[in-house]
Amino acid sequence: MKHLVAIGSVVASxxxxxxxxxxxxxxxxxxxxxxxxxxxxxxxxxxxxxxxxGQNHLYSQWFxxxxxxxxxxxxxxxxxxxxxxxxxTDFFDxxxxxxxxxxxxxxxxxxxxxxxxxxxxxxxxxxxxxxQIRITNFGPxxxxxxxxxxxxxxxxxxxxxxxELVNPNAVVQADYLNNLLVAETVxxxxxxxxxxxxxxxxxxxxxxxxxxxxxGTTGPLVxxxxxxxxxxxxxxxxxxxxxxxxxxxxxxxxxxxxxLLGLGGLLAGRRRR
Ligand SMILES: [Ca+2]
Ligand SMILES: [Ca+2]
Ligand SMILES: [Ca+2]
Ligand SMILES: [Ca+2]
Numbered sequence: 001m002k003h004l005v006a007i008g009s010v011v012a013s014x015x016x017x018x019x020x021x022x023x024x025x026x027x028x029x030x031x032x033x034x035x036x037x038x039x040x041x042x043x044x045x046x047x048x049x050x051x052x053x054g055q056n057h058l059y060s061q062w063f064x065x066x067x068x069x070x071x072x073x074x075x076x077x078x079x080x081x082x083x084x085x086x087x088x089t090d091f092f093d094x095x096x097x098x099x100x101x102x103x104x105x106x107x108x109x110x111x112x113x114x115x116x117x118x119x120x121x122x123x124x125x126x127x128x129x130x131x132q133i134r135i136t137n138f139g140p141x142x143x144x145x146x147x148x149x150x151x152x153x154x155x156x157x158x159x160x161x162x163x164e165l166v167n168p169n170a171v172v173q174a175d176y177l178n179n180l181l182v183a184e185t186v187x188x189x190x191x192x193x194x195x196x197x198x199x200x201x202x203x204x205x206x207x208x209x210x211x212x213x214x215x216g217t218t219g220p221l222v223x224x225x226x227x228x229x230x231x232x233x234x235x236x237x238x239x240x241x242x243x244x245x246x247x248x249x250x251x252x253x254x255x256x257x258x259x260l261l262g263l264g265g266l267l268a269g270r271r272r273r
Pocket of ligand 4: 151152153154199226
């Protein structure tokens with residue numbers, strides 16, 4: 001059980017009538033995306049389930065932004081809602097496996113995101129989510145900061161063993177007790193800043209009323225804690241242009257993943273007693 005940390009003023013939770021949940025399935029995998037507007041600061045938001053064989057591994061992952069004229073970061077779903085839909089895109093499982101959502105305005109800028117779920121056969125522990133983010137500027141040129149925040153609680157318990165930015169474009173979080181590992185790789189472009197941390201420090205930064213940047217902590221953080229990670233991209237977006245981010249999250253059994261990532265020896269010395 002994870003307790004939300006209250007920050008700032010209390011904002012009433014959105015009523016059930018406004019709740020907006022979208023669901024994806026593919027073989028052994030299920031994800032849920034909560035885009036309900038007006039959820040209180042520091043609440044669970046965005047993708048709030050990633051189940052593999054019925055077991056959830058994700059508490060919350062979502063996107064924040066800041067641009068000219070803003071003195072703080074905000075969730076992308078604080079922007080005017082344009083639309084959201086789910087689609088079936090494969091011939092293997094007839095249920096929807098792709099989510100598209102868009103926020104903003106064609107008078108200023110639009111942020112649209114796409115999640116693509118690819119599971120594997122039931123009983124297998126592997127699952128993959130592809131993510132594309134597109135920021136299109138219809139107004140004058142402006143500076144943006146865009147944030148990805150992730151809080152995985154692998155194998156359904158909040159404590160995991162390691163989180164580390166293994167290179168500027170890849171982060172790994174592992175739960176060795178339950179033989180699970182999740183890796184996020186930024187395919188393009190490289191993030192400006194990153195931060196691995198312990199819940200809820202980074203989330204508070206993103207949701208509070210202060211101007212914040214990620215602090216560059218790469219880890220490794222080792223020990224049974226509630227880990228999170230985040231990436232930040234800073235860029236100038238000229239009028240009439242688009243910035244795209246392409247990323248991938250991959251959930252795999254830890255022993256195989258350690259060999260795959262060449263981390264076995266590296267981690268052996270870092271385990272707690
Ligand atoms: Ca499908
Ligand atoms: Ca865990
Ligand atoms: Ca802030
Ligand atoms: Ca966590």
